[in-house]
Amino acid sequence: MRGGRFISLEGGEGVGKSTQAQMLADALRGRGLAVLQTREPGGTRGAEAIRALLLDQQYDWDASAEALLFAAARSDHVTRAIRPALERGEWVVCDRFVDSSRAYQAGGDDLSDNAVLSLHTIGSYALMPDVTFLLQADGAEVAQRLAERDSDGADRIGAKSADYHLRVARRFRDLAAMDAERFVLIDASGSPHDVHGRILRALAPLLGEGG
Numbered sequence: 001m002r003g004g005r006f007i008s009l010e011g012g013e014g015v016g017k018s019t020q021a022q023m024l025a026d027a028l029r030g031r032g033l034a035v036l037q038t039r040e041p042g043g044t045r046g047a048e049a050i051r052a053l054l055l056d057q058q059y060d061w062d063a064s065a066e067a068l069l070f071a072a073a074r075s076d077h078v079t080r081a082i083r084p085a086l087e088r089g090e091w092v093v094c095d096r097f098v099d100s101s102r103a104y105q106a107g108g109d110d111l112s113d114n115a116v117l118s119l120h121t122i123g124s125y126a127l128m129p130d131v132t133f134l135l136q137a138d139g140a141e142v143a144q145r146l147a148e149r150d151s152d153g154a155d156r157i158g159a160k161s162a163d164y165h166l167r168v169a170r171r172f173r174d175l176a177a178m179d180a181e182r183f184v185l186i187d188a189s190g191s192p193h194d195v196h197g198r199i200l201r202a203l204a205p206l207l208g209e210g211g
Ligand SMILES: Nc1ncnc2c1ncn2[C@@H]1O[C@H](COP(=O)(O)OP(=O)(O)OP(=O)(O)O)[C@@H](O)[C@H]1O
Pocket: 011, 012, 013, 014, 015, 016, 017, 018, 019, 020, 145, 146, 148, 149, 188, 189, 190, 191, 192, 193, 195
């Protein structure tokens, strides 16, 4: 019997995914559950090496090469870390997953959603999360957070144009609207504690806690 669940956190730059992934993993562990907390791109030695290539400003990957590299990193991550954890019955909390490729490489650039999903089928068994929390917050609030966090500069993708990031945000919203069973929209404004409370309330049915 499968005990664990696969949860992804998605959204634009600096909206609070990593903060919430940590708080959620801690809350699940506090309930006695075994949790793999991980991130994309990354989560395995090979995928972290690909992450460094993808985010380093010295490389100028075109859209196809970028999508292939994200898919290769995800393939290693799914095969070596995520699937084995789910098979052991663990919960997986993943900071970004394939919806980021759909929003950034397809929505931000102009690859098709089908192309990204085909790479996901080839590389990662078309594995999808059980629940995806899409964090959304006011642009000015997020810009303030990023100014404080990234005072020494954004990474290669974070540094893309404002128009690019608007297309990404729009695509995230479209994906959520197309798959309302899996996506849960989370208001990511307010304190980390407030946002965490919203996520836990949304997860309560899956945790058998009513609500
Ligand atoms: N609710 C919040 N209120 C204020 N600051 C926050 C909140 N959540 C996170 N932060 C801060 O904002 C910054 C970005 O948060 P975090 O790294 O969690 O976002 P992220 O979505 O994972 O970003 P990225 O996609 O760029 O990695 C961090 O400095 C973090 O401490």
